[in-house]
Amino acid sequence: MIKNFFCVLCFLIGVVAYAQTKPKEFRLKKIQVKKDTVQIDSVSINPTNFKLLSKEGSLINPSNYKVNFGLSQLIIDKEKYSEITVEYYRYPEFITKEYSPFDKRLIVENTKNTGKLYSETTNKKTSDVRFFDGLTTQGFITRGVTGGNNQNAVTNSSLDLTISGKLSDKVGIRANIFDTNIPLQQNGYSQKITDFDRIFVELYSKNWRVKGGDVSLENNDSYFLNFNKQVSGVEVGANLSESTNVLASGAIVRGRFSSFNFVGVEGNQGPYKIFGSNNESGIIIVSGSDKVFVNGVLLQRGENKDYTIDYNLAEIRFNTAYPITNDMRIRIEFQYSDRNYTRFITYEKAQYKKDNFSIAGYFYNENDAKSQPIQQALTDAQKQILANAGNDITKMMAPSFFADEFSVNRIQYKKTIISGNEVFEYTTNENDEVFSVIFSNVGAGKGDYVVDKTIAIGTIYKYLGKNQGGYNPVVQLVAPSKLQVAVVNSKYSPSDKTTIQAELAFSDNDVNLFSNIDDSKNKRIATKIGWNQRLLDKDWKITSDVNYKFIENNFQTVQRFQAVEFNRNWNLDSPTGDQHEIGTVLTAQKNKKTTISYGFHHLKFSNNFSGSKHTLQSKVKFDSTSVWVNGSWLKNSTNTRKDNFFRGQSKVEHSFEKSWLGGFVNFETNEKKETSTNNFDITSHQFKEYEGYYGIGDSTKVFAKFGVNYRTNDSIKSNAFTQINNRKTFYINSKIIQNTTTNLSLYANYRFTENRLADNETTLNSRILYNQRFFKNLLTLGTAYETSSGNIARQDFIYVKTEPGQGYYTWIDYNNDGEQQFNEFEIAQFQDQATYLRIALPNIRFLATQRVKWKQSITLNPKQWGSKKGFKKTLSHFYNQTYVTIDNERLRAGSGFNWNPFNTSGDGVLGLNFNFRNSFYFNRNLQNYSWTYTFGKSQNKQQFSVGNQEGNSFIHQLEFQHKLTKFWLFETKASVGENKLKTENLANRNYEISVKELQPKFTFIYNKDHRFSVSYHYKNKENNMLNFEKLQQQKIGLSYFFISSKKNQISADTAMFLNDFTGNSNSPVGYQMLEGLQIGRNYTWNLQLNQKLTSVLNLSVSYLGRKSTNSSAIHTGTVQLKAIF
Structure with missing residues (x-):
């Protein structure tokens, strides 16, 4: 009785919910792209989970479009993408409305004969508040709560606000504030959204500024304290005078x-x-x-x-x-x-500059709060381990187990005795005394445990024997550290020909605040002195630079201050001791066409290194010919070696009227000889490289460049340089055509490497981009072809439980063993069931692949013939679009290439994403005998740690739309298709499901505000393998939609499903076929209300429900308040 009454009630109020309910704000739209700027919605949209799909269903790369989420506008190439699908979450609609604190009908002219004036003490009405008046604002604030009888109450909130403008004549503001729940993704999630935000508020005037939030601290004015840090805190800067400025900041380090x-x-x-x-x-x-x-x-x-x-x-x-x-x-x-400790940072600077003199001071302090660990809760015993370790990280290991409460969502162990040793053994028995244990990789043959298997919630380890494995139940402790750097630098120019610079730095680096051991190594100094002198200032300008650097052993600063390849340039292996470097450079320049520079540098480490280097650099231009020469010779010695390192580069290029020709030579010879034997060290190396090229056209517009490169690499064998390989490279880089109708570019790089001690290798990187419009856009082509080599990962992942509605997956214990297994997680069909996230683990296992990508779009649009007569007029009613995308990765083997993107079969295919879609239209978008026939085919293959997974599907679909009268719209859709899934090691997830569907729908359009629909959906599914499950599903649906002139909305839907299913419904295949519903009758309903409260506030209330014959009704409701600025 209750069931029948409830169904009648749902029918009367016109409430319905679709079988696979999405969050209330989710929108999926198909849009015909008729111009480059597309209005997606009437309100701002959420950037989180925004997806843009091509007509074929493939994800469009964000580099191919731009989105203004505040204005809900999409900018995309209409020629490349004529039809798209947008998936996004919207915000409530608000209409711009003028508000006034006074009733304008009561405001009259200010004359002496006025009989009725407005008084602030009478006739006063409550008015809307206008936030941020006078500022440019864009964004929203959302607060809401979701609850139901199948889930606990969950709060949800989001904030995305941009503010700019003037607070007063002298003070301005800039702000970007963003805060939202963790974004959901099918294949993973962002573990810490704070690592990607940029949140700040900045106040500024002519002479000062204050910035709080995510701040980029940087210093480019110091040699020893040159850094860039992303932090979260406050930065204050001020110009005390024209010659003096100061800055101070305090923050928490983000990484x-x-x-x-x-x-x-x-x-x-x-x-x-x-x-x-x-x-x-x-x-x-x-x-x-x-x-x-x-x-x-x-x-x-x-x-x-x-x-x-x-x-x-x-x-x-x-x-x-x-x-x-x-x-x-x-x-x-x-x-x-890095979240091991709360890490604070302060940075201050003061600069004075006037006329020919400047001086600046900088102080940087980065300090872990050792009493505030975040990711590790240190016990007294662990603190003592750190205290005894000093600076030696290998001694910072501690046992990692602790007693815990039993949970099916965690991997836990019990203690047992094996061969007289107390060890840990995996358990799922809730009656055992259980422990949570972290295992660390300590190296092969140094541990007692090995990986047993990986299940859905993590990796299980098992005891193998003393020193028989590579893992132990220990954890690497991280010691709190401190780094302080103080710098003073100065610059003085006694004349316009002379400049003297000096910098002094002090560092205090304590890598273990728990230990006093090795503290004598913490404090160190460094200094740099430079003198620049212009010796001659006539036709030839000659200058000299002299520099001296002293860096005390163990001096430490924030980030690298030496050249990127400083160690390689000086043949440094593991230098120790204090560093002394002196250098002088003499530069001669004439008419900006000729520059010659010679340098001499001497570097010494007090314990084990001394070296001298000569450098020569020159650039000379003769009319249309340019010559570049760079060379160096390093002679150095250590306690065990004497080295000679020769390097040279030379380039000649001649420019013709519309072309250019050039050549390039590059060589290195690094002779390292052991002092005791005079034999070559095995790290000695030598290479020679030659290149010639020819180019034609304008490299910034239409051009083509062809080149050949030959390189030989030598290594030490039998105490002599011996060629180990040589490589020949042929390349072309071009933009052949670029005009209003055609774009064509070609890139190719072919390399053949002849190895003496290994197999020969061939490599090809190529890319062709072609876009063409024919006959005034009657025919549009788009082609992208690309080949390369790379890796594909065997992806590991686990499932982690989260709040209901905040996840993407649901767990169904198919075998009732209480253990979460990979084949028991499904994509949740209903919001309250979405209780798990899938986390992609770091990839450490890769397979070598050859990759070929191909994208092709063909659009035939005779619409321009609409004004013609006869056959052309008839053709103008038709429209056809074809789209193909293939990303094919095959196992790299031998010297062959993966040229053919359509070679999608065989064991050699490791990764595949193939999509084909063709749509043929008649009277497109007219609702006047409008037909659409679509054929789609897709194939994909993925590599997972549990084995590879292949999916195949195709569909034939026919759609019809016709407006019968002014008030009635008839739509129908019929389709035939098949979905296949094949997994390597999860046999119960395999299926071959053929699908037939028919979906007629009548819509009564009362007026622009009211719309009522009645629909019927018949679906037949048959699994053609294993248990041969069958489903006949009938769905009857009613829906009602109302939107008022004030944009207040009410939508209501209700549906009844009749599922006639043969087979085991408690299985992955059953879940897939039933789409989360039950056998027999199922009811779903949905009611949503959007009410505009003020000009900036909107109230959204939604209610979802479902019920099946053998289960109680499940109710979910959400109340949400939003403000848009």
Whole structure:
């Protein structure tokens, strides 16, 4: 009785919910792109979880579009993307309205005969408050709460506000404030959103400024204290006079500075894993803090530049047009999230500059609060371990287990005795005394445990025997540290020909605040003195530079201050002792066309190194010919070696009227000989490189450049330089056509490496970009083809429980064993079931691949013939769009290339993303006998630690729309398709489901404010493998939508599902086919109200519910208040 009454009630109020409910603010729109600027919505949209899909369903790279989230506007190439799908979360609608504290009907002219005046003490009405009056604001504030009978109450909030403008005639403000819940992603999540925010408020005037929030501290005016740090705190700066300025700041450090060095792998574009200071793999890089150097040269980040970086996974990938070879020395400098202690930083500076004299002082202090650990709760015993360790990190190890309460969401162990040793053993018995244990990799043959297996919530370890494994139940303790650096520098110019500079630095670096051991090494000094003199100032300008540096052993500063490849340039291995360096450079210049520079430098470390280096640099231009020469000779000695290091580079280029021709020579010979035997050290090396090239056109517009490069590499064998490989490179870089209808560019880099001690290698990086419009946009083509080599990861991941509605996955214990397994997690179909997040673990296992990518779009649009007659008029009713995208990665083997993107079968395919979609329209978007036929096909393959996973699907779909009368709209959709999933090791998740669907729908359009719909949806699913499950589903739905002239909205939907299912519904295949519903009758309903309260405030109330025959009703409600500025 209650069930029938509830159904009738839902029918009368017109409430419905779709079977797969999304959060109330979620929107999915298909948009025809008719111009480059697209209005997505009438209100601001949330940048979190914003997705843009092509017509074929593939994710569009953010580099191909721009979004103004505040104005809800999308800027995208209409020729490249004629139809898109947008997934986003919206904010409530607000209409701009003028408000006044007075009733204007009662305000009259100010004349003596006025019979009725407005008084502030009478007829006064409550008015809306106008926030931030006089400032430019953009953004929103949201606060809400969600609750239900299947979940606890969960609060949700978000803030995204930008403010700028003048607070007064002299004081201005700039602010960017952002705060939101952790963003959800299907394949992972951002573990700490604070590592990616940029939140600040800044007040400023002509002579001072105060900035609070996320601040970028930097100093480029000091040699020893040159740094850039991303911190969260306050910075105050002031100009005390025209010659004096000061700055002070205090903050909490967002991350610690680190660098990671590695050598490129021939032909491997990445991704390469980035590790932290202590070889940590699971790090998060602070956004924008990275600098990447290759052979000492700084690269540029970006899709169309040199590299891209995944801050969340700490992985770097080099773009196709920047080929990686095994000669490349790659250095990455970055900040990464370090939450071991609360770390405070202060930085102050004072600068005075007047006429020919300047002096400045700087003080930097970075200090861990040792009494405020964050990620580690130190016991007294652990503190004592740190106290006894001094500066030796290998002694900072401690047992990692502790007694805990039993939980199915954590991996836990019990103690047991094996061969007389008390060890840990994995347990799922809630009656055991359980322990939470952290295992650390201590090196092969140095531990007692090995990895047993990885399950959905983590990795399980098992005892193997004393020193038989590589893991132990210990944890690396992190000691609190302190770094203080004080610097004074000065510059004096007694004349316009002479400049003298000096800098003195002091550092106090204590790497273990718990220990007094080794504290004598903490405090050190460094100094630098320079003298620049202009010796001649006529046709030839001659200048000299003399510099002296002294750096005491163990002197430490914030970030690197030496050249990127300082150690390599001086043949330094592990120098110790105080550093002394003296250098002089003599430079001659004439008419800005000729520059010659000679330098001599001497470097000495007091304990084990002495070296002298001569350098020569020149640039000469004769009319259309330019010559560059760089060379150096280093002679150095250590306690065990004597070295000679020769380097030379020479380049000649001649420019013709519309072309240029050039040649390049580069060589190195580094002879390192052992003092005791006079034999070559095995690290000695030698290479010679020659290159010739020819270019035509304008390199900034239309051009083509062809080049050939030959390089030989020698190493020591039998105490002599012997060639180990040679490499031939042929390349072309061009932009062949660039006009209003055609764009064509080509890049190719082919390398053949002949190895004497290994297999030969061939590598090809290529890219073709082609866009063409024919016959006044009747036919539009877009082509992108790309080949390269790289890696693909066997992705590890785990599932972590979170608040209901804050996750993406749900756990279903199919075998009722109480243990969470990989094949028991499903994408949640309902918000209250979304209780788990999937976390991608750091990738450490990669497979070498050859990659080929192809994108093709073809659009046929005869709309321009709409004004014609006859056959052309008929054709103008049609429209066709084809889109193909393929990303194919095959196992790299032998010398062959992966040319063919359509070769998508076989065991050699390791990664694949294939999408094909063709849509054929008649009377597109007219609702007048409008037909659309769509054929789509997709195929994907992914590598996971639990095995690879392949998915295949296709669909034939026919859609029809026709407005029967002014008030009635008829729509129908029929489709036939198939979905396949094949997993390597999870057999119960495999399926081949054929699907047939029919969806007629009638909509009654009463007026522009009221709309009522009745729909029927028939779905037939059959699994053609294993248990051959079958489903016949019928859905009857009713919906009502109302929007008032004031943009207040009410939407209501209700639906009844009749599921006739044959098979095991408590299985992954059953869940997939039933889409989270139950066998028999199911009811869903949804009611949503958006009420505009004031000009800036909007109230949103939503209620979701569902019920099946054998379960009680589940209710979920949300109340949310939003303000948009």
